[in-house]
Amino acid sequence: MGCAFGKEASRREERGEEVREAKAEVGRGEVVENENIEKEGGREERRTRARGERRRSSKPNPRLSNPPNHVHGEQVAAGWPSWLSKVAGEAINGLTPRRADSFEKLDKIGQGTYSNVYKARDTLTGKIVALKKVRFDNLEPESVKFMAREILILRRLDHPNVIKLEGLVTSRMSCSLYLVFEYMVHDLAGLATNPAIKFTESQVKCYMHQLFSGLEHCHNRHVLHRDIKGSNLLIDNDGILRIADFGLASFYDPNHKHPMTSRVVTLWYRPPELLLGATEYSVGVDLWSAGCILAELLAGKPIMPGRTEVEQLHKIFKLCGSPSDEYWKKSKLPHATIFKPQQSYKRCIAETFKDFPPSSLPLIDTLLAIDPDERLTATAALHSEFFTTKPYACEPSSLPKYPPSKEMDAKLRDEEARRLRAAGKANADGVKKSRPRERVGRGIPVPEANAELQANIDRRRLITHANAKSKSEKFPPPHQDGALGYPLGSSHHMDPVFDPPDVPFSSTNFSQPKANIQTWSGPLVDSAAVGAQRRKKKHGK
Ligand SMILES: Nc1ncnc2c1ncn2[C@@H]1O[C@H](COP(=O)(O)OP(=O)(O)OP(=O)(O)O)[C@@H](O)[C@H]1O
Numbered sequence: 001m002g003c004a005f006g007k008e009a010s011r012r013e014e015r016g017e018e019v020r021e022a023k024a025e026v027g028r029g030e031v032v033e034n035e036n037i038e039k040e041g042g043r044e045e046r047r048t049r050a051r052g053e054r055r056r057s058s059k060p061n062p063r064l065s066n067p068p069n070h071v072h073g074e075q076v077a078a079g080w081p082s083w084l085s086k087v088a089g090e091a092i093n094g095l096t097p098r099r100a101d102s103f104e105k106l107d108k109i110g111q112g113t114y115s116n117v118y119k120a121r122d123t124l125t126g127k128i129v130a131l132k133k134v135r136f137d138n139l140e141p142e143s144v145k146f147m148a149r150e151i152l153i154l155r156r157l158d159h160p161n162v163i164k165l166e167g168l169v170t171s172r173m174s175c176s177l178y179l180v181f182e183y184m185v186h187d188l189a190g191l192a193t194n195p196a197i198k199f200t201e202s203q204v205k206c207y208m209h210q211l212f213s214g215l216e217h218c219h220n221r222h223v224l225h226r227d228i229k230g231s232n233l234l235i236d237n238d239g240i241l242r243i244a245d246f247g248l249a250s251f252y253d254p255n256h257k258h259p260m261t262s263r264v265v266t267l268w269y270r271p272p273e274l275l276l277g278a279t280e281y282s283v284g285v286d287l288w289s290a291g292c293i294l295a296e297l298l299a300g301k302p303i304m305p306g307r308t309e310v311e312q313l314h315k316i317f318k319l320c321g322s323p324s325d326e327y328w329k330k331s332k333l334p335h336a337t338i339f340k341p342q343q344s345y346k347r348c349i350a351e352t353f354k355d356f357p358p359s360s361l362p363l364i365d366t367l368l369a370i371d372p373d374e375r376l377t378a379t380a381a382l383h384s385e386f387f388t389t390k391p392y393a394c395e396p397s398s399l400p401k402y403p404p405s406k407e408m409d410a411k412l413r414d415e416e417a418r419r420l421r422a423a424g425k426a427n428a429d430g431v432k433k434s435r436p437r438e439r440v441g442r443g444i445p446v447p448e449a450n451a452e453l454q455a456n457i458d459r460r461r462l463i464t465h466a467n468a469k470s471k472s473e474k475f476p477p478p479h480q481d482g483a484l485g486y487p488l489g490s491s492h493h494m495d496p497v498f499d500p501p502d503v504p505f506s507s508t509n510f511s512q513p514k515a516n517i518q519t520w521s522g523p524l525v526d527s528a529a530v531g532a533q534r535r536k537k538k539h540g541k
Contacts, residue, residue, distance in 0.1 A: 083144070103131060130184065150179075159213070161241055181244070184235060187235065192296065212381045222252055225286050226264040290378075
């Protein structure tokens with residue numbers, strides 16, 4: 001997407017339109033379900049109509065509209081702040097807020113683009129919970145509406161493999177809102193990236209079975225998650241996996257395809273149709289991500305860690321084959337002409353993953369189909385050979401009890417390792433100075449994928465802080481994506497030069513996990529200290 005968008009985006013930025021356009025992108029994308037969320041007023045509506053885009057109905061969407069006055073009054077009387085009831089009345093309908101002082105905050109356990117997550121004790125029940133504190137910049141209606149959509153979606157779902165919203169915490173005078181969830185001690189990314197943990201085939205089946213069951217439920221309830229990745233798959237101490245973070249999720253209508261934004265799903269797990277700009281898509285997007293996760297669990301590392309959208313598509317085509325001419329013609333994807341590779345690639349899933357259990361290959365093959373219509377549904381995946389041949393999925397309760405492990409811990413571990421490597425390198429440099437010949441023939445270091453991911457996350461945070469809180473801005477705007485190694489104004493064609501050499505997936509070892517794994521990853525960030533640091537920075541600016 002690099003430079004065509006990049007130039008356009010810089011021009012827009014010059015005109016001061018970037019933020020507005022980002023919102024409009026979401027507005028265009030989700031006209032039907034989120035009509036009232038994403039429309040900003042008459043001007044936007046006129047623009048949509050002028051484009052001739054389909055609108056299901058001119059009636060307000062009752063799920064998302066402001067409540068009538070008497071409901072608003074009732075909600076305020078029940079303890080909800082007026083700003084929340086005005087903008088997100090439907091999302092909180094029928095609920096009563098819990099008071100913040102009925103929870104005891106214990107630790108900060110996670111940080112998202114627009115939230116901080118804390119471990120806390122419910123003082124009424126003694127239960128340990130996770131409190132997701134949603135940040136609102138000046139109570140901007142846009143960000144409140146996004147959070148309202150997340151709440152509405154969470155309330156629509158009820159399944160053992162989907163995180164359960166247990167309540168909301170706020171008060172009439174409060175400017176913040178906490179979402180209460182059951183506390184989950186691990187996430188799949190944290191476990192999968194722990195070098196001390198190697199999953200067996202039946203353990204991989206156990207996690208994947210739970211993922212497909214959760215996805216089946218979401219899709220049956222007409223919810224697309226749109227950000228399936230390891231760090232959003234939370235796992236408790238009984239081995240139960242729950243799909244979490246519905247911040248990018250959307251309702252969809254399987255019978256009436258409607259346009260949605262293509263700027264969703266974390267890059268490594270983003271399907272080709274979204275990279276190519278598709279705005280009409282369906283459950284296939286989540287199934288592509290699930291296919292990436294299945295292969296990642298078996299390989300022991302992410303299978304397509306692209307650094308830019310261009311590089312991501314290139315990695316996809318190299319593994320999954322470049323699309324046929326028929327597909328290019330049929331799909332009419334907006335960026336097809338820009339991204340069509342000059343060279344065609346043969347699909348090589350079976351060769352690349354030759355060491356994987358044989359029953360996994362047909363499943364991976366169909367989940368990673370370039371054409372989303374060819375991907376299995378979650379229900380079909382659950383009935384696939386992968387789950388019906390031995391070794392069967394183990395029981396979640398038989399999974400080993402791991403020490404707490406989250407992607408955040410893995411990042412801290414990576415940072416520590418990097419720090420140690422840097423320190424070692426500094427020492428070695430001192431030594432090398434006296435022995436220059438040793439430098440000859442040194443290997444090229446393996447690219448640090450997580451550093452890229454971290455850079456992305458940091459940039460996402462920057463963007464989110466800088467702009468209005470549109471969830472579509474979680475991903476770098478195209479002109480910034482260009483800055484990641486795809487210079488503005490250079491060729492749009494994918495050139496293998498941009499793709500670092502891939503490491504083959506050859507030595508996967510399905511060994512039993514070690515019994516006594518002690519890989520505690522250091523103290524969690526002290527929220528008070530972080531808060532103080534942030535305040536300092538803010539005032540320092
Ligand atoms: N129920 C929970 N139990 C334990 N930890 C949790 C829970 N929910 C979230 N977390 C932790 O907090 C982190 C951020 O939560 P979440 O992904 O919901 O927020 P977000 O702002 O939408 O994040 P992102 O920017 O990644 O989309 C998660 O990666 C996870 O580590």
